[in-house]
Amino acid sequence: METILKTENLCKYYGKGENQVRAVRSANLAIKKGEFTAIVGKSGSGKSTLLHLLGGLDYPTNGKVWVKEKDIFSMKEEELAIFRRRKIGFVFQAFNLVSSINVWENIALPLGLDGKEADEVFVRDIINTLGITDKIYNLPNTLSGGQQQRVAIARALASRPDIILADEPTGNLDSRTSDEVVTLLKTSSQKYGQTVVMITHDEDIAQIANRILVIEDGKVVEQG
Ligand SMILES: Nc1ncnc2c1ncn2[C@@H]1O[C@H](COP(=O)(O)OP(=O)(O)O)[C@@H](O)[C@H]1O
């Protein structure tokens, strides 16, 4: 399979001199299309920083990221924002749903920002796959944590992005719900042919992945 996401000598340093934190140190990754990759590491090891760089949410100190052959940091800010919206779906620990609009509207929101209408058949299929069909007119705060995260996953999938980047998507869920949510993330990404990079501090959750990378003090290595 072709490589869809690649980094070269990717570095992110915060601060200067003695106080410098080297959050990501010279990461060289190649992720294949359709792969489900987990990146595991302790708190403070650089996981979120790495994920933000992979998704173009933050700029590196050094190095490059390619998404589908495109050197993402060679783009101007606005161009990168559009590229990100079309090619990458994000899922965060805190769900980040808009509390004043219902589930369906939350799922369709990123499409609207891109001036597109939701492909209703496709979005309904995602919603069915994730088991939230009877919740589409609910407001987010009437849902359980696990249901809210399934909405966030549906929202990430709805624009058919090539890559889903998930930062501790089960961090706010109990272990049973975590297993359910991460299984649904895997099932749906496989069904729709998407590549997933999921960050977690939980070794058990990481086992669902096809491939596990470990990050320690900003250094990324293959597990095993
Ligand atoms: N904006 C920032 N400014 C300064 N230091 C930061 C910033 N963001 C993260 N760090 C530091 O970088 C390191 C990695 O952080 P982070 O990527 O959030 O780790 P993780 O997600 O694995 O918990 C930590 O030492 C953290 O304190």
Ligand SMILES: [Mg+2]
């Ligand atoms: Mg983090």
